[in-house]
Amino acid sequence: MIEVGIFGATSYTGLELISLLVNHPYACIGFAASFSKAGEILSDSFPKMPPLPLISPGEADLSSVDLVFLCLPHGEAAETAIQALEAGCKVIDLSADFRLKDAAVYKQWYGKDHPQPDLLADACYGLTEITRESISGCSLVANPGCYPTSVLLPLYPLVQEGLLHGQVIVDSKSGVSGAGRRPKETTHFVSVNDNFSPYSIGRTHRHLPEMEQVLQDWGSGQTGMLFSPHLLPVSRGILSTIYAPTKNGTNLDTLHNLYQSTYQNEPFIELLAPGKHATLAHVVHTNMCTIGIALADSTVILTAALDNLIKGASGQAVQNMNAIYGWEETSGLIFTGGHHAST
Amino acid sequence: MIEVGIFGATSYTGLELISLLVNHPYACIGFAASFSKAGEILSDSFPKMPPLPLISPGEADLSSVDLVFLCLPHGEAAETAIQALEAGCKVIDLSADFRLKDAAVYKQWYGKDHPQPDLLADACYGLTEITRESISGCSLVANPGCYPTSVLLPLYPLVQEGLLHGQVIVDSKSGVSGAGRRPKETTHFVSVNDNFSPYSIGRTHRHLPEMEQVLQDWGSGQTGMLFSPHLLPVSRGILSTIYAPTKNGTNLDTLHNLYQSTYQNEPFIELLAPGKHATLAHVVHTNMCTIGIALADSTVILTAALDNLIKGASGQAVQNMNAIYGWEETSGLIFTGGHHAST
């Protein structure tokens, strides 16, 4: 049994993480730190959460825990990471601070110098299904962005097989929890309900360089990818519709076999029958990424769905912790109980 | 390990039950019968469900199971119950067929003769927290209605203490899954979204005689109760606001102590601090009934919330099975995994 600490415990990803960890067989929560609610009891503000005391970040005793999860804004996360590493903790960072390998790219997209550029080389990108080998010995894991997880997992088999041929267009749709818990005009119920809104479309969203970096690492020549996120009137879930041009001559059965052979042993990837499409109902409240494959002439159209707070954030973070310690990767991530009617 | 059979497996309550049973430590599913989808695999039509084969009701081998759950329309349930009992199975009936003790009252509210009036005397009413003693040796359990569960659990302490004094008014609000899975004009997304509708208000809903019967059994003189259900634009959850007149002289602390002493050891009842009110966010996707207590002059205003498909149906059915067999009552009913952001 290890002890873990959580920074940013009252963010949506922090809360989700706590929900998962209270049922984890090998990890227990050493402390939960929150800047805004320090001194309070978690369950007082959040129905259904356990009665954990919330401490201020400054009170956190890093020597008492084996690993910390950082559910902090970018910038802040890197500062906490260095302290935790120096105290001998392993770190899983749910922010964007260690996803980009190049400090110059970070500065370009995040508008400021990287707070800990020397750490960048040490960080492992935690797309568990693909990078679990490297994670296993790693002290600093960069948990992938929610959108990139929904795009990279479905593209991986195409890239590996060298089938991708031309510009990828990703049209993504996310629920509101992706925008965080702080109230804003754009997340007001009246702004979102009955509405649907594109934002940061084309080549302007911060998750774009993250996706291109990984695709290039995998050997795809992808540099002009388009990525268009939209805000859905739902609380949770991402669905990405991905238009991937391929060389002529592919057929749907071959593609399906490729995906099946790549992912058949993955407990958190569900591959749909050819012609079936992923929906939010497949994945919400689970750690699954569901993938549908269609083909129109030479364009593969992938639909991929996941729960942005679980597989797109805290669930994948737990999966990465499981990979670090060599535990069964599903530990703490197979949920029970009645969800069908929310689908 | 016992084997259970499910009739009506593709109703909302059937699906919910299967979700629960696949994780139950002491029960496994022997068969799942569905009239409309016999011959199909459950997961083909319902994302997130297990790949169970669905048989037709006529193919069910009652001798192969220890207990059956009936997720059937009223009338039909009673006919299946008698066969199952004769085959030596225990029966937990989620329909209304065995809730009313008096066949004449059944006829008045359901518009036809009771199909098995001789069985009525044998049925135990399965409001587990209150009736678990009688359930333990019982072969035929009538699972309570979803609305009655949300009304009777919060009223019980008042009635037991003799505090109820005058006409109770219940204003209830339910999510759409309470209306069943069969598509109707009234459950079309466009009819429900952005809308809120009263129905069967006053003394016209079939759950009224069920509630009055139980309150009278408990010794309350309640005969003119008002009950007004409303349809909420949510998938799941019931919230009942209950106006219970009491004798003068009660105060909120005394009331709270009464509730605390009654329910402090109940794992599925959450009592809120005085002045806090129950919301759907407290309970959705759990087997909890959350109760808030307020007092205005001499009227106790109770707010009670539950998930209509879990505590209001299939979760309570599993809880009743646990009571029949003397298993830990929480078996299969403590869920894990990240739900807070749906609240």
Next chain:
Amino acid sequence: MIEVGIFGATSYTGLELISLLVNHPYACIGFAASFSKAGEILSDSFPKMPPLPLISPGEADLSSVDLVFLCLPHGEAAETAIQALEAGCKVIDLSADFRLKDAAVYKQWYGKDHPQPDLLADACYGLTEITRESISGCSLVANPGCYPTSVLLPLYPLVQEGLLHGQVIVDSKSGVSGAGRRPKETTHFVSVNDNFSPYSIGRTHRHLPEMEQVLQDWGSGQTGMLFSPHLLPVSRGILSTIYAPTKNGTNLDTLHNLYQSTYQNEPFIELLAPGKHATLAHVVHTNMCTIGIALADSTVILTAALDNLIKGASGQAVQNMNAIYGWEETSGLIFTGGHHAST
């Protein structure tokens, strides 16, 4: 053609008012003042709104307009009202500042001294259908609260006929726009979606003394009324379910005739056939108040629905302006265009 000024133009009620006034045959907008968006063009921030310049409240030239609408927080509204009255403008105040006739009651419920107690005696309560006579010569109209409008209009015939006999219980449900446009935790999409929450129940909401004052003015002895508001996951609309005890011997046809004779010439009141209940779908995006009447033993159960931003606020404010000037009361309030599918 008169000129009107609007203070608080970018509140929900201000925006709604502008939507109505741009199509009013006898009134045009002289200025629209906004503290937070002064200097901007209205349509830049709000899709579908006209390109009105927004001025700061201090720049408003009161001498240039005939009437001002105050869509301001309480306290602030009274301060602007006195200036406008001194400048010779008529005032329609959508805040709570002039609804309560007694400054002591105001202090008790709003927690501070009334800013202009001397004006209280001059204010007319603008429940147009009932008080239009007094409004016609009035310079300061207190526009009723949204909840009180949904309660007082349906109760009026009972009170007038002397049928009310005992404690009235009002269980109200409102959409989120009632909570205002400023983002808060409680109005975040994720907090509201799939949820339903009681708040300020019993005898604690500020609209309670307003309703009791009016009922007492009408000669009802009502002093212990209960009022329980709840937050609905919809953008607009209020539905109040009202339990009104009467003397024995009433019957539904008599009641229906009473309502019909009271309201038959009212263009903004729709009386449903006996046994039909009001829903949000009847009223959203209109200036209607729809009323359903049911009877259970001696309790009349009224369901009343209205759009909180129109009949519950800005629509009723325009109706009051029409009454002040003796214009056809429906001027600017009969809308066209396709709404059925939002019902």
Next chain:
Amino acid sequence: MIEVGIFGATSYTGLELISLLVNHPYACIGFAASFSKAGEILSDSFPKMPPLPLISPGEADLSSVDLVFLCLPHGEAAETAIQALEAGCKVIDLSADFRLKDAAVYKQWYGKDHPQPDLLADACYGLTEITRESISGCSLVANPGCYPTSVLLPLYPLVQEGLLHGQVIVDSKSGVSGAGRRPKETTHFVSVNDNFSPYSIGRTHRHLPEMEQVLQDWGSGQTGMLFSPHLLPVSRGILSTIYAPTKNGTNLDTLHNLYQSTYQNEPFIELLAPGKHATLAHVVHTNMCTIGIALADSTVILTAALDNLIKGASGQAVQNMNAIYGWEETSGLIFTGGHHAST
């Protein structure tokens, strides 16, 4: 003043049309026919609708009206069209029966022979902004599909200017009213709420050949277009995100000027400033099509929003009627009244 008849009056598009026509200055409703509700009064089933008597289609006196609107299923519409034309009526058909010019293509996509192939040559495609000249003398107008309207209006300026260069990808999202009023599993509230689902993606949806036919008529070489519709959890509205490759060298200002010069006098097209994106909030409950333009390298990314029941169906049908008779094109289509908070 002309008299019009409506077939399919209780479909969503029929209801919307009636809402519009009751306020039209030059047209009044001669009859409203409904197969399913013949003999009833419209307002009895549909709150907010006028109390029109509904006749059975067979009772319709075609000689009594000048024009008929067909809100009927495809196949059925063509049969009624021929009768109406023979009786001397003009016809505006909201079904798909006269959109495709080639009976062989119709058969391929609709699975049966075209019922009236001889009429195909007479039909005008009613994309009003583009084809109003031809509509003006036409007796049979094929009202465009909802999706095609949201795609063709934004693409038109690019095609006219010869800028389109390569495969267009359209990722569309529609509200549930697009699926019709008949209850189905897929339109059940519980299936749609909290969900988001792709369907008929790639080259499989019936609106694809309609779009390609028009683009080819306009001289674009488009033959391999991809079109992916998705079902949104909203009642109304379509948003199409369109990826249109162009020749190198375009810039955003030039594009914006092109769109402005094309559409500046169109009352129902709103062109957003460069970098702003269309949302459902811009258009719901109006006859507007709102268009946003972005540019990423050489790909133009258009966002276009409209209300599927108004600009995508019944509003455009009225606009076409106005064009036929040479009336002000906005007649009956400029709505008043408070809609901002549904945005």
